[in-house]
Amino acid sequence: MTPHATPRKYAWFYLPLEWLLLSIARLPFPVLYGFAYGLYGLMAYVVRYRRRVVLENLRNSFPEKSEKDIQRIQKEFYWHFAQVMVEILKLGVISDAELRRRVRIHNPELLSSPFAQGRTVLALGSHAGNWEWILPSGALEFPNRAYGVYKPLSNPFFEHFLYKLRTRSGAHLIPMRDTLRDLIKRRTEGRAMSMLTDQAAGPEDRPYWTQFLNQDTSFYSSADRLASQFSCPVVYVNIKRTGRGFYDLVILPLHDGNTPLDKEAYVVTEAFARHLERDIQAAPANYLWTHRRWKHKRVV
Template identity: 55%
Template sequence: MRALAALPLPLLYGLAEVLYFLMAYVLRYRQRVVLENLRNSFPEKTEAEHRQLARRFYRHFAQLMVEILWLRQATPAQLNRRVEYPNKHIITDRLKEGKSLLALGSHAGNWEWILTSGQLQLDVPAVGVYQPLNNAFFDEFMYKLRTRTGAELVTMRETIRFMAANRNRQKVLSMLSDQSPSNPTNRYWTQLLHQDTAFYTGADRLAAHFQLPVVYVSIQRVKRGRYRVVLEELFDGQSALDPDQHQITEAFARALERDIRRAPADYLWSHRRWKHKREIVN
């Protein structure tokens, strides 16, 4: 992996085409999960359209894999050229007020470039919330990639404690909020792409407890290897907020659905996002 990561990006994209062919036509990587997710999310599309979307997803996923590897050698100047923030002021204006922020992203586009490039764009620490990987080698490899531009990481379990201990330290806390909760009990359920979907509620609790403005991070592919990050404020950090109403999580779900419909092939369809079913209480 270290040897592959040292290759120039154009050569890595050549490798991505090989990976695409293997995943889509030979290994058929998680094909059942991918197609089931697409069929349930877009019932209005034909089976041919579902399969075409699956192939486009596999190509995107293969390119994403090599782009993540490329992070090991990417320079700050290269990252700044490949990731643009046209309305960065949504965050920087709040930072000028002395506030910390909560940034909510998803598994769309290339989310691994956002924390690393975001750190280069901000004058305060970018702190990513993550779930440690079971494989020790890959966990260490990804940790080094994600922190190589100066960003920090905190585990999901330690987030509340970290925020309390660093209450007076300005920062941007970044979370991928579309992950499927490991235990759907006491989670927030809403509709996403025609399906009952469970969401973690940490964003509502963090925003209410620490009075954090909340920003939605839309990761849009401009072309291969180029991304645009469009920001949208979901909460100003000043208005009254009842975390039990899940106002922020609902706004996140609606923004996420809009982005997936805009570029469906760029979402992570190989993940079993809808593995939990909502219990019906009589």
């Protein structure tokens, strides 16, 4: 069975919703962005989707900015988010050639060399740009070598639907709970394991704490432990918007996989945090501000 040919595991009454979403996805990009403009107005001015969280995150992250600038970034964020939503939906029908045309990958040799050696590369990304286009684009550039770690959704319909979107171009998904088992099983298969590591790590996640965007911030530290245990090269991945529906996917080295790592020094996670901070500061509206990423406090 191909990665996207998953059996239906949700109730029949979700089928009209699936047909509706795929029908919308078939609209041309210019029409989709008109639809996105309606979503923007709904989120920013009617529902005010998580507006308090967005403003709190922006004010704490950019204390040097005026309230006028904060309000402007907030509105730009909602417009960016609306575009990302329709672009994610478009994954259901977009052709491989069209996706390749819209995502330009920089420095792919940072992955192809370890692949030739049969090594797993940890690719650390974030919820910046259009994060859902990273894995499908990687699967087109490196057939059968793109794996993504993800957290399954509790709703069976949306779990099924997003699974199909994410794997449609040949990518593979790994439930978060199976990450270690999968690394052990496939440690000699040249491939990339994509991980979005910018969520707020709780005490049970063995977080790494550092100053990030002017705040004490907890990061998931599993990349340091996995890179140390399995001698994995690690890269940073940023997908940044260059135009409406067009992105540059930039790959940068974080660890070569050969130099011994002290997994308690968190060199990889710290380097990831610095790259991410720089990219958010360069394009603050293109980050996902709706999550409470600073809800945990450091235990002294």
